[in-house]
Amino acid sequence: MQELIDLLTGAGREIFGPATAAFALAAIGLNVHFGLTGLLNMGHAGFMLLGMYGYAITVRETGNMWLGILAATVAAIVFGLLLGWPTLKLRGDYLAIVTIAASEFVRFLGRSQVFKDLTGGSTGIRGTDFKEPFESLSPFPDKLVTIGPFTMHGSRSSSWWLVVVAWVIVGLFALLFWRLANSPWGRVLKGIREDEDAVRSLGKNVYAFKMQALVLGGVIGAFGGVLFALANAVQPDSMGRPTTFWVWTLLLLGGAATVFGPILGSILFWVSLVTVRGLAGWFIPENVMSATEREPFSLVLVGITLMCLVVFRPQGILGNKRELVISG
């Protein structure tokens, strides 16, 4: 019985946990790329990792978290401009190839021994090196706090303080997305998603619009990375290709081009991942599968579930069926 309660509270925590918020925010960024503009960014983890490094290194060196946020923003803008400059004039597939390579490039640079003093190499940057300025702002007590069935620290790492801040930020960016998606600017982006040449023939500078979308979505992704770093630590290998695909999965799961799709998708993804992991621990005997094997196995199960969802409900949970029929 106690086990069941633990599983339920563990899964329940993922509904509002900081990682859920971080991935929801990253997915809002990807939604600007893919949902609005149709850009195939396959290197979103690169933007997130640059955000993490930008924030963590700056805060470690200066102790100022606002400078850290600025550094994360600038890093994502520069990365977006560099990626977009050669590829956005080409067909969409090229952006996919370049982004996936570039994000791996960022990860390998980060974990290489050459920049060990700056990035900490493959071990990354410890949380204690950069979390202090953010955590010191916490109005919550500096100890474990229990609210309902959930117990978390008040101020440190995955804390109630971070949960509140993270969801306020997610809410603000969801609002920003809604505002932009329903503006004339968003209309041009949707036009580009449907047919670039048609939009060109109407006198719009398609290249400039695509660049703006790439940079904006990348900055939002970098902020998602900062939230993730504040909940855990900076670890380059946590931002590899799987992370990009998780963000894609939860965006498609929730429904691309919708305002709440990324949020709902992130919640469902993390809740189901934790649930499946817990259930696998109960039902699969140790002699069939060891604990270390269960971890990737539960990811496989989640992957299959999501594949089924995408096959049977390709517009995502919140997507518009009517739109999908047309594109097919």
Next chain:
Amino acid sequence: MVNAPLSPAAEYFKDVPHEPGAPKPDPVIKATDVHRHFGGLTAVQVDHLEIQRNAITALIGPNGAGKSTFFNLLTGFDKPQRGQWWFNGNSLQSRSPAQVARAGMVRTFQLTKALNRMTVMENMRLGAPLQRGENMIAALFPALWRDHEKEITAKAEELLARFKLDTKKDDYAGELSGGQRKLLEMARALMSDPEIVMLDEPMAGVNPALTESLLDHIVELRNEGVTVLFVEHDMHMVRRISDWVVVMAEGRIIAEGPPETVMQNPAVQDAYLGAHHDTDLFEERQ
């Protein structure tokens, strides 16, 4: 309603010689020495062409004559190896498609480019130029663009009513029939009040009932002062609405003239039917 032979535009062409590259009294477009090769293939080599303002000019020719390529060159969608062309006396060389469109020269496409997963109304609104809300920062403040948006919407409704699409304004463009999409594309092009509309095969895939109304719309446009240049295969359409016909074959302009007589030109008949079309097969064998 359709009255091409008696149109006021016929006046302009009274003294124009019926020959390739003939100068027009008031040309809106001039092109000189435009060459486009794809590897060894010469797609377009136009020595000289002038398009008369406020008239309907048809660009015809057999398949592979280079009509669409020439269209793409004029509108900035393709770059020639050499050549110069002017719109209202301003050179349009190495201008982007967007710049060409902003200058007042708007085109449609042979394969209709309706924006399928957007509503008919959103398609129309996208055609409007100079909407301030298309700036990313301004987009955040609806107060800056809401009034303009209302004007745009009113104008779009007017145009949709004219093209009998007003009942469809909240449907997705992808739900329209092929012919309705052509109408939508044309209406959308008109949102910017262009000086010249360039229609690439406006009748392709349109059912006969809609063809009539499309033709009427094109003539109406001309009567309102818009210049129309269109590519078409169907000679019947060309005869009905055009004021002037330019014939292309193998990348060159081989004939120009009014629609009633241009088809009698032996060069045109050769281009369409082959050089030996009037030779008796028996004679040829001899």
